[in-house]
Amino acid sequence: MDKAIRNDIYEQAVKWVLEAGTIIRDEMNAPLSIETKSNPNDLVTVLDKRIEAYFVQKIKEKYSNHFIIGEEGYGDSVTSLDGTVWIIDPIDGTMNFVHQKRNFAISVGIYQDGIGEIGIIYDVMSDILYHAKRGEGAYKNEQELPQLKSNVKLTNAIIGMNHFWLCENRLVDEKTMQEFVRKVRGTRTYGSAALEFAYTAEGIEDGYLSLRLSPWDVAAGIVIVNEVGGVTTDIAGNEVNMLEKSSILACNPILKDDLIAFIQSGRK
Known part of the structure; x- marks a missing residue:
């Protein structure tokens, strides 16, 4: 994606997210009108739907040739990542x-021909914006995030x-995963995949594991x-x-092989 075009899209996306x-x-x-989707714990509110519809309207007005994948179904029927695709x-x-x-976020990823160009995660109640453009570093508000530590071991990792x-x-x-919990320094769960990714990027978690997530997560x-x-990667190390x-594994690359080996040892 041309840098000037990416900057324009990025500025618009940040404005709309805020x-x-x-x-x-x-x-x-x-x-709030609260409904369930796939199971009683899979909730959706009128605000989920309203916010997605808001993004779809803004994107289609400004970038009519872009495509949208959204959790609540207001986007397009997308079968490939060709072109510019917003995943919301x-x-x-x-x-x-x-x-x-609290502990929820707006998540917007923008991909060009399958390549992630822009990522925005907004912790709404804390007013913290995690954001990145490909090749230009990642930021927490205006502070650039450092590269992940190079001396992490599984035994002192927070997952x-x-x-x-x-x-x-x-x-x-x-039983394998119970052993895993005993091996690492500690585990955390925040109930938002987007925030778990943000915390992994920030280095306050060393990795994040999930059994089953959707692209918008x-x-x-x-x-x-x-x-x-x-x-x-997925939990087998695949793209x-x-x-x-x-399944999802996001982590410090130093831990990747050890994490995958541990998980795979317990695969059914």
């Missing part, structure tokens, strides 16, 4: 949004993961993590398919 954050803060305490989660961490009124790893699942033996985070020298749900 405006969307204002809408959420202004309306989050109003009565209007509220990542909806359960946190509903129950806690983001949810409790589903420790219960019976179809991918990895739960990870698109922005992959760009940001890349810019600090991190890596993102992430940005058009399908996938």
Whole structure:
């Protein structure tokens, strides 16, 4: 993507993300219509839908030839990442949004012919913007994030993961993952994949594991993590398919092989 074009898209995207954050803060305490999707814990609110519709309207008005993948279905029916594709989660961490009124984020990843060019993750309630353009570093607000540490070991690593790893699942033996939790220094779960990616890029987590995420959960985070020298794969070490749900490993590259080996030792 031409640098001038990318800068224009980036500036527009940041403006819209911050405006969307204002809408959420202004309306989050109003009565919300809450629905479930795939299961009782998969929530969606009227604000999720409104914010995604807001992005779709803005993008289509400004960039009519761009495509949109959105969690709530207001985007396009996309079968490839050819051209410019916006991958949007209007509220990542909806359960946190509903129950806690914090620990959720707006996530916008912009890809050109399958390459992540722009990543934006906005922690709405903390007013913290994580953002990156390919090849230009990653930032937390105006502060550039340093490259990830080169002296991390699994035994002193903090890993983001949810409790589903420790219960019976179809991918990895739960006893292996219980052993994993005992081996690392600590684990954390924040209930928002976007924020877990942001924290991995910031270096306050050394990695993030998830059993099954959609493209809108990870698109922005992959760009940001890349810019600090991190890596993102599925839990077998394969490239992430940005058009399908996938297991996810985002981490400091020093830990990648050890993390994958540990997980694969428990594969069913």
